[in-house]
Amino acid sequence: PAEGVRNAVAALRPSGALSLLAAGLGGAVLARALAGHFTEARQALTDPAGRWGEGDPVPRRFTAEQLSELVSGAGLEVGAVHGVRVFADLVPGVLVDTEPGAVDALLKLEAAAAELPAFHSVATQLHVLGEKRP
Template sequence: MTRPRAALRTAVVWEVLKDALERRSASAGREALDVLDAGGGSGHFAVPLAALGHRVTVVDPSPNALFALERRAAEEGVAERVRGVQGDAHGLLEVAERGGYDAVLCHGVLEYVDDPAEGLANAVAALRPEGGTLSVLAAGLGGAVLARALAGHFTEAHRALTDPDGRWGSSDPVPRRFTPDQLRELVGETGLEIAAVHGVRVFSDLVPGALVDTEPQAVEALAQLEAAAAELPAFHAVATQLHLLAHSR
């Protein structure tokens, strides 16, 4: 059975994160970890993590997203392991315990906060001081430039390439994008040890749906291609998203 095409968007991140938490569980001698999902929305990662047995706290500013999270957790039978709290990255430590989590997810947050360094510092402060794992997922500049160019929007592609925030215009829905070096520097300044960087959605956002949907095995083949390219630095610069895994020392 092939995976849904939509799963390609997070397949690489999920596999990396799952492996990292398995290692953390083994080193901590506890199967159930305490996970904080900052900006976790309706629980795209939180609910599957809870299904693995972990205790997950989701902090999100949207009441609607938290309502959807509660419903999804109940439907999947993990409601007792998922807790939703309204809040944002700026006030993260007002609603989440400082130093209280084995892992912190900061996915799709740094693009939108007023101060990425502050938001990241708060996420790091929520980690346990030894052995904590940070997972960061952020918009990549190169993927946006490539996508605009291939769509024939050359002026927008050039603007994104030269804009300080990587935006292709005033109607661009993403406030900020990062190069691999920028994201590495941002995380490195927190004092965490960077374990890995992955390119996410290197190909899947560029391949026309018709080419995949007409071939039963094409989705799986594309997933394997994404996984193979994810760890190669040459492809990080053109990825739609960048995933970085780091650990407290």
């Protein structure tokens, strides 16, 4: 991952910005545990790449701290960090589909939680903005 971020940074203009979206470790652990897959949840928690097993389609997951370190290690100043899909992947689809106003309320909740560091650890995805130092 570090080489890929460095390559992206090398392509930026002097005052350029990088928008990096990656899979979140905590969200995967929480989702596996809530689905009753406790062994897979523990595997993701202890695996260096955050993978829950051989069948895991995601090659690497990050914490907000790891992703921020990756961005700063490539020479960028870390700007905003957001959690993406903090609740959306945990809410039963039937609830969102049948409850009037549920989609709008869920989107507002997601927006409110996205910037709060306490929710980064359970987000399915993490979004980090990095700015090239002059």
